[in-house]
Amino acid sequence: MTDSVINETERRREATETSLKQLGSLIYEQIQNREFPWIMMQSRSSDNINYDDELRQFILGDRTVRRHSRNVRNIRPFTQFLWTAWFARELVRLKKTSTLREVYYSARGQRDIEFTGQTESDYTITDLEVALNTPRESMNIYPKDRGAIFGDLNIEYTFPPAYEGRMKNLTDNPDGAPIGRSLTSSKLVDTTADKVIVIEKDAMFSRFVEEKVHEKHNAILIQTEGIPSRSARMVIRRLNKDMGLPIYIFTDGDPWGLHIAMVIISGSAVAAHLRGLTTPDAKWIGVWGTDVLKYKLPTENLTEQDLKRLKEIKDDPRYVDELWQREIDIFLKMGKKAELEAFSALGLTYIVDEYLPEKLESL
Amino acid sequence: MTDSVINETERRREATETSLKQLGSLIYEQIQNREFPWIMMQSRSSDNINYDDELRQFILGDRTVRRHSRNVRNIRPFTQFLWTAWFARELVRLKKTSTLREVYYSARGQRDIEFTGQTESDYTITDLEVALNTPRESMNIYPKDRGAIFGDLNIEYTFPPAYEGRMKNLTDNPDGAPIGRSLTSSKLVDTTADKVIVIEKDAMFSRFVEEKVHEKHNAILIQTEGIPSRSARMVIRRLNKDMGLPIYIFTDGDPWGLHIAMVIISGSAVAAHLRGLTTPDAKWIGVWGTDVLKYKLPTENLTEQDLKRLKEIKDDPRYVDELWQREIDIFLKMGKKAELEAFSALGLTYIVDEYLPEKLESL
Structure with missing residues (x-):
């Protein structure tokens, strides 16, 4: 096998890096345009989760949510989101891996990013998965090994x-x-x-x-x-x-x-x-x-x-x-x-x- | 290294097989002598567990208990004990391994051996460890892999x-x-x-x-x-x-x-x-x-x-x-x-x- 298999792995890595860079550029442009930065992503609330008979898996529906930084309440989660994206980009760039727990503790070393608990940091990583349509494993963030x-x-x-x-x-x-x-x-x-x-x-x-x-x-x-x-x-x-x-x-x-x-x-x-x-x-x-x-x-x-x-x-x-x-x-x-x-x-x-x-x- | 190391592994295997055979011979002799078979082993009740400063670990004290088959109440655990020893011997002889759970279920296939639950079968395996001064791993009985x-x-x-x-x-x-x-x-x-x-x-x-x-x-x-x-x-x-x-x-x-x-x-x-x-x-x-x-x-x-x-x-x-x-x-x-x-x-x-x-x- 097979060129297709080999390329698949490389493709995934490059695609992830590109997505993360695009996310950064988007935010950067918004700031340059003097907008409060924001992103759109699919809602993952339970009423937007449907079973797809063809794919034979659950998928997210069309409803989207907007994460923005326009008011005081939203600035904190938005900053956490951006920091997490930056951290994932560093992992991919430096060819290092990390666990969910290490991401949480890494944030604790940053002034003004700190999560109240790992649940919040895990949730932010899932947000990043949704925003980029990319599993965290492709961003070198792994759970505990099993199997x-x-x-x-x-x-x-x-x-x-x-x-x-x-x-x-x-x-x-x-x-x-x-x-x-x-x-x-x-x-x-x-x-x-x-x-x-x-x-x-x-x-x-x-x-x-x-x-x-x-x-x-x-x-x-x-x-x-x-x-x-x-x-x-x-x-x-x-x-x-x-x-x-x-x-x-x-x-x-x-x-x-x-x-x-x-x-x-x-x-x-x-x-x-x-x-x-x-x-x-x-x-x-x-x-x-x-x-x-x-x-x-x-x-x-x-x-x-x-x-x-x-x-x-x-x-x-x-x-x-x-x-x-x-x-x-x-x-x-x-x-x-x-x-x-x-x-x-x-x-x-x-x-x-x-x-x-x-x-x-x-x- | 390593002659000593190599011999250590082989020695352990042979020692286990010898111990199991000796146990069988002992019981066999008792039956031939028209005795109800019995064995002696160290008690592992908490008042017979002491910390040894020299070995720097807990050890069993001198108190012993006798497991015998002389009355109806004792026949069942004694038979379970003997069956478990036989099963361990088969594992070693056939160079097969087993888990604690497989031992329990293997017994369930035997008429009149059946354990009421895995706790009982695990307890019997510990009895066998005590009787032979041998960890169950040397009898090819392993827990779940870890590490x-x-x-x-x-x-x-x-x-x-x-x-x-x-x-x-x-x-x-x-x-x-x-x-x-x-x-x-x-x-x-x-x-x-x-x-x-x-x-x-x-x-x-x-x-x-x-x-x-x-x-x-x-x-x-x-x-x-x-x-x-x-x-x-x-x-x-x-x-x-x-x-x-x-x-x-x-x-x-x-x-x-x-x-x-x-x-x-x-x-x-x-x-x-x-x-x-x-x-x-x-x-x-x-x-x-x-x-x-x-x-x-x-x-x-x-x-x-x-x-x-x-x-x-x-x-x-x-x-x-x-x-x-x-x-x-x-x-x-x-x-x-x-x-x-x-x-x-x-x-x-x-x-x-x-x-x-x-x-x-x-x-």
Whole structure:
């Protein structure tokens, strides 16, 4: 692969830098024109968030809001916004990364910028994402690392600078490669795998590596450590869209497992302002309610909270397809749930030796 | 290095297998002698846990308890204990690993073994650790992976079998290598580093890698993701004891940061039955209360819970040294705490460019 992939990464970086510069120029011009500076952006209040059937994700509607600096009440948030944009520009220019928390504390070192808490600084970073239509990761602002990847995939680092151009094969560490800043910003070069298996939990990921699922099923393995980070969702999307690999998702058979799968497939309402985080063609392949019955898995009872959550997602537009509706109904009817590890009751390697091949076969 | 190091790993594995076999033989003999089988082990009730000034960790006292199978009430836990020992032996024999949760679910597949919940199964595994004086990790039973390591350290894998004998240099992934099952069970072969810096948080670990602390300070970097896993504590100990490297620990300047440092140095009461998890010569080097004042760091107020915790550890035998007592007093007097990220207020790289060199110099 592939010029298109390589260029994609570079393009994103340049696009971000250009957007940040344009934002600066706009403000600068306004000031030169003796205007109080302002910007327009899409509103992200809940009545402006709609589900788009074609994109299969939530998007922001047409309503816009204006952030301006014309009165005393608005000057403070506007200044915070500009400082955050400046800080992001510095990160990109200097090829440095930062966390949300470091951004917050960096502001605390600035006179007159200080945020009252990290919530406010995070909110301002989201404003910047909306204003630029760009995820913060492209501005080198990352959350805590979460998740890992393993399999015959060659990547080329673009970050940190000392590693630029260095190649790596992701079978080289049997504990997996963390989905950190360097992995996330690397070029996906080529692979012999013909599918990606995404697993909710590191324990089952270790089992899959140990039992050589990557070889037996010619797969790249990813574990998300619960709800996948946006970095993990971006990597999964690139494996699907740029490398053409089908994505299969394994989660616990409970409402939280369904949610984890759906966040990968169609994203969440809080990221309605962003594209490039979802993988609508990814398939949730287990643990289904059907599986719980078929394999007679040991179960736990659904809690009150589980039941409430299942009923909520039954009416959620993202879960409209037949498979989801069927499985939600089965869980509700059983009143039971089962974790991935429940397969251990049938033998430690049953999930890999029997269940997984049957499941992949049946698709 | 390294004959001693290599042999250490092999020795541990063989010792575990021998202990498990001996346990089985003992029970077998008892049955052949027409006795109801029983075993003796040290009591781990709180009145049998004492702090040992020489070992600088909690240890179990001389009081023992007898687990037997002579009456109906005892048969069930004794059978669970034996099944768990058998399962551990299978793991070691087959060179497979497992998680605490998988052990629990594996038991659920066995008629008449079933645990009422994972708490019971975890408790039984701890019984087995006490009976054999062996950490569960040596029986291939692991918790969730946590933490990462980075730096010029060559390791040789011993697990999984397909990776046995394969070498790896831990600078090869700028996101770090997870402290997973393969890293934990690998041989530490050699290093050019002359120290180890342990950091509580992945964000600051990423900062340290990005700013090349490993090169500038000739250090191996470890991040523990909060309270270090036992695997991380074992790796830190081996770097200190087997490779002779001094260990420096950086945590948030708050009672939880102090606790994280102390768990590395002297362990915890719940692991009083185990050796090989502590590094008494490791040094906690920040964020001290002294640092908060000297560098005028942005702070948060201590909460009620923080104050309570600080007063508790002031009387804890592990914190008896002058440094700890001084710093606890400063935190109590200030009524403030500061995170590692607070240094960002002085500039994103201040912690690396100014604070760290000054701190290492001052030691």
